[in-house]
Amino acid sequence: MSRRAIVQSPEHVLIELVPAGLGARLAAFLLDMALIAGILQLIALVAVALPQALRDIAVVTASFVVIWGYNTFFEVRWNGQTPGKRILRIRVVDGRGLPVDTPQSLIRNVVRLLDLFPAGGVGALAALLDGRNRRLGDLAADTLVVVETQPALPAIEALAARRFNSLRTPRVRRYVEHRIGIEERELLFTVCLRAPGLSDRARFELFEQLGAHYRAELGIDDPNLSGESLVRGLAAMCAGGKEEPAQAAKST
Amino acid sequence: MTALARFIEERRPRWNRLETLLEEAQESETRLGPERLQELVLLYRSACTDLNRARTLTANPELIGGLNQLIGRAYRIVYRRRRSGRIDLKRFFLREVPATFHRRSRWFSLAAAALLAGAAVGFAAVIVNPAYAAALIPGQFFVERPAARVEHAEKGNERIESLRDATAFGAYLYTHNIQVSFLTFALGALSFAGGIVLLFYNGLILGAVAAQYLIDGAGTFFVAWVGPHGALEIPAIVFAGAAGLLSGNALLMPGETGRVAALRDAFPAVFRILCACAVLLVCAGLIEGSFSQMSARSVPYAVKIAVAAALFAAMCTWLFGRRDEGA
Secondary structure, eight states: OSOOEEEEOOSSOOEEOOOHHHHHHHHHHHHHHHHHHHHHHHHHHHHHSSSSHHHHHHHHHHHHHHHHHHHHHHHHHHSSHHHHHHTTTTEEEEESSSSSHHHHHHHHTTHHHHHHHTTHHHHHHHHEEEEEEEOOHOOOTTTEEEEEEEEOOOOOHHHOOOOOOOTHHHHHHHHHHHOOOOOHHHHHHHHHHGGGGGGGGHHHHHHHHHHHHHHHHHHHOOTOHHHHHHHHHHHHHTOOOOOOOOSSSOOO | OHHHHHHHHHHHHHHHHHHHHHHSSSSSSGGGHHHHHHHHHHHHHHHHHHHHHHHHHOOHHHHHHHHHHHHHHHHHHTTOOOOOOOOOOIIIIIHHHHHHHHHTHHHHHHHHHHHHHHHHHHHHHHHOTTTHHHSOOOOGGGOOOOOHHHHHHHSSSSSSOOOOHHHHHHHHOOOOOOOOHHHHHHHHHSSSSHHHHHHHHHHHHHHHHHHHHTEEEEEEEHHHHHHHHHHHHHHHHHHHHHHHHHHHHHHHHHHHGHHHHHHHHHHHHHHOOOOOOHHHHHHHHHHHGGGGGTTTTOHHHHHHHHHHHHHHHHHHHHHHSSSHHHO
């Protein structure tokens, strides 16, 4: 993953900022535009109640303030989000991972004038070329837009809870404890966690391939043990499933 | 190997609690109240440790990514700068803005020099050969015979007949001019040279138009017409250009302190200068929509020129008048 920014917090923790994609940003922008258009309509409606001499100046000024102030107002009040950004779950943050402040927000939204030039082409091009998807306004204000979606924490306990595990023999346990390193363990977990998302054919082939490797390593030649059962069994042992009385399918 | 599973099992309730608090704190951290805010800080600290620990235990992208996101969100709340309760407008405009103008004066000199150089070139070119006027002045400002326009303006009806016309025109002018100042700023902030070129070009048009009126014997009319609002409007564009140059300098030529620090140093100054520009341009727009358009029959030229001089002097006193304390 190249498009990442890393900041170091005072606790000496490296925090990765994951830049938002152009699609999400465009969608948020269009939502905000729609909202602004709605507010402008509302202003025009309300202004009818004003005396003639003030009507035009009130409408022009209020519209101007809404068009230029909307983004900055929300980005400062809502800690980097506008209504559109909130719906798309993205957020503007300072280049150091902190909240944006008023001058930064104003600058990035003023420079939008250039980013929107020919139909947003300049901003989109800048974001494509930049390593952190920053448009020109973000460069001038040292900000970036990050994703806020929460990747689900892995359900490793679910993997561990495998009731009938024919692999719980001392020999296999020794193999798991001494031969399977961190990365290999991650491979096993990831394969098991992502298997439901694979097509049946790919899932079968992947597990058979991995299974063949472990079959050879462990010297198992039980034709009834599928590749998937073998790999899931090993993953369960890696995840440290509780000692279930393995009543059925004892292999020894 | 149970360490990882036990670790996750043990810590997950805390992470979930932190996430709940973050959801609640999304709009404003004050909503949480002191106790839960303190809890959030503690949970954040412990999650930081957890992330470091997790990085040694595993390379699982979901676990590390999830924790990382959680900590990133908490970081933005824990290290958020305190917002001052209310904004002191008087202090902002009477102390902070002038202090910024004082401290950053070299950028104003540079921006003014660019505009004046443009004006000199435009003026000289049209004096030397009046035919250049058509080439230098964009179509919407170009008039073949300024004297005819002056005659029309002075003999015909008043251009602005009602308060409604004046306010509507004024509002149009200042919103337009503020956008022009934003553009000047943005070009300078990104390319530095772009800001200088735009200032030079604006000066060029101004100089060429002035020369054209002077040749046609309408010099006094021009000063009386452009002066009252130009006294504020032209400096405001120069200021916006200066803000752009100062920001562009931090972005492109940050020097030894590095870009991040240079930009952080420039931001408050840019903000203050742009706020001052907006105020000046609103005043200028309202004047341009009414007073500037009045013919000599209602307001003699001398009065208009005097008003222009007074406005310019007032602005200079506000922004460049000596202050005791610097900021």
